[in-house]
Amino acid sequence: MKTHTVPPSPLVVIQKQLVRVWNTLFDLANRHSDIRIWQRKNRFGEIGWHGYNPNTGEYVAFGTEDEIRSWIEQGYYTRN
Secondary structure (H helix, E strand, O other): OOOOOOOOOHHHHHHHHHHHHHHHHHHHHOOOOOOEEEEEEOOOOOEEEEEEEOOOOEEEEEOOHHHHHHHHHHHHHHHO
């Protein structure tokens, strides 16, 4: 006796494709786990240092380069 396989419905096919796309986007978004550092000038022309750690969700703002360096080192030594 022959058995016939029923092809999946178009809805199931679309659902599987959406899951695959979502997983790919999620993987891409989570690749950037390095701490990010940037400078920004305020309206008075003063430079501020900002940092973001995507692993912890922590955002910081400091007035000096030494302060941001200390934050980076603290995070590094805490992880290791």
